[in-house]
Amino acid sequence: MTGRKSREQEIQAMRRRLEQCVSQFDIFRLLREITGISGFKYFLVTNTAGPADGLFSEAVIITSAPTDLFQAYGTIGSMTVHPLAAMIRGTGAPFEYRLHETDSAQPDSPPAVSDVVPAQPDLDYWFIIPVYHPDHGPAAVCFLGDRPPMSSCETAEMTLLGHLIHHKLRRVSAEPVKTASPLTxxxxxxxxxxxxxxxxxxxxxxxxxxxxxxxxxxxxxxxxxxxxxxxxxxxxxxxxxxxx
Structure with a gap:
């Protein structure tokens, strides 16, 4: 019970800190911390809308992962046929995916998912939270790593945080730069x-x-x-x- 209460306090603290974020960089730092606390290695926020010929790598909004991790994704074609995009568009509920396992319980997807991602045991597990913005369409907040499956409580907590983070990210990204800054x-x-x-x-x-x-x-x-x-x-x- 003590551990559960501590986790709830941690989530509430994250929500309060998110409310105080005023820039993309603030959100980047908070997301990176949430990623580590939750047992993941990287996070990824991506669009699934946009031009039909847009590549997956071009849809990434913000990520802590190294760029070369997604280079392979850019070789398999447009967002209209990209397997991860297809999975996100196909459900509004959060889901887990083991990239290199075949399991009937996993969301259906083309074999290309495991084919294009190098076998990295520490990045095999993805937790994907589909989100939606009325001006930008479907998107997702994803966490990558190698950890046990999410519990129902963890899934609910991370899903709530994912939606709040995406909304905040869109809001701060739309705000103009301070006029006092000499920087373009x-x-x-x-x-x-x-x-x-x-x-x-x-x-x-x-x-x-x-x-x-x-x-x-x-x-x-x-x-x-x-x-x-x-x-x-x-x-x-x-x-x-x-x-x-």
Missing amino acids: ERERECLLWTAAGKTSVEIGRILDLSEHTVNHYLNNVAKKIGAVNRTQAVAFAMRHGFIE
């Missing part, structure tokens, strides 16, 4: 992902930019605020409210 929107985005520990290559893939362009934006940031490196630029920007 692209400079700010590049600096935010730098603060999240992403490399120039990874930032480029997230924002659909070349590595050279990302470095150009980050160099501009450093010049504008007089920083000598990226770490100092992040610290200065956070201190002055340019990023949060």
